[in-house]
Amino acid sequence: MQTEPVSAGDFDAAARDAVYRAIFTRRDIRGQFLPCPVPDPVLARLLTAAHHAPSVGFMQPWNFIVIRDAGRKAQIRDLVRQARAEEVRHVADDRQALYRSLKLDGIVEAPVNLCITCDRSRAEGSPLGRWHNPEMDLYSTVCAVQNLWLAARAEGLGLGWVSILDKDALKALLALPAHVTPVAYLCLGYVSDFADRPELESKGWRKRLALDELISAESWAGGGEDALKALIRSA
Template sequence: MENQTNIHQHDHQFSDAERQAVYKSIYSRRDVRGQFKPDPIPDEVLARILQAAHHAPSVGFMQPWNFLLIKSQQVKQQVHDLFKKANHEAGEMFEQETQRQIYSTLKLEGILESPINLVVTCDRERAGPVVIGRTHDMAMDVYSSVCAVQNLWLAARAEGLGVGWVSIFDRLELKKLLQLPTQVTPVAYLCIGYVEHFFVEPELKTAGWLDRLPLQDLVFFDQWENSHAEHEEKLVKYLSQAAY
């Protein structure tokens, strides 16, 4: 029985190379804005990353997502116009002059440069009014759609594709432009394509906007802001070590 148990557990483990590949995709993923190449994405590659997105977890297995592919330059230009308007408004919202100056230098989208724009949406009525797991938190369908975004992003990185998430829009104007049904909300507007390079560090960190927070300062035990727990010294030590 012990041997059978060990074999069963081993079958569910990744090999060292497989595990390292998963972590490499996670840690080398970047939000891409300005490095897109015009090279087309092969249909089989695009299908693979969409399949990865479709296999994301969803509350109540409701699968609330749709994937709206945009290749038309005319539609991209219309979306870009919405971005420019919202981006100008956003730049005026920062109180500090240094922040406004840094913000004005940042390229925050690759709408026109990327060969494919992809809108991940959430159908708020996909599984009916009462859904397992959403009975007490109606936002769980939106959270599920975000899981699809992350699945796609990591799969794209493994394929050598860059992805950039553009969120600076008036959501209702974007929804109107794309003719989304009333019950469908846009969750993520993604720019996808092959890139000249991936940055080693996130662009906003390099630009001096923010630094990555220390993980050990973000992990609590049992109650909020309780950062000390008996017998957890080893875990806290590991949390302070560098990632992959």
């Protein structure tokens, strides 16, 4: 039996369990937002957590636009409505009714909206980690989103990622420079509850894939790692 080594800086059991709890109970929140405001000290902690995300070449390509104005939120919500009307045409006929029934944003209900952007010029002249993979600045920005999401869950706040948006229309509305890309539009606030399962799973849009079927050894579709897969299936 393999033993688990102890390394410097290990979390104790309670701290480790808290990290996993945040991961497993994080939800994409759309309809459970409460009207109470998010205190600035809490928002400051969340943004600090996002700013401490890993970034390739330590480029830190992110910026954070905080949106509280009801009129601005309504404009963004209208962009979502337009995008949904376009997207639904590409949904299979037998799933359109389900698609139309889903609440896919909480823009106007959430006390705070955040747009997290990627400044694609920030690492110019520094090819470290980007020479062969220039999209790593975008991936780094997504790491900041995940940091913020898990920190929000630990603070008891819900967060929803709104992806049904025309990127160019959003850039124009938020006056983003040409070299800045919007990566995530987020709705943030306290919520009435965190569901046991993701909403799209509980509503029947998709099922969670079996992890053991997604693992291969040494190459794509390579057989092996049977003991590891058995552990996962038994968890």
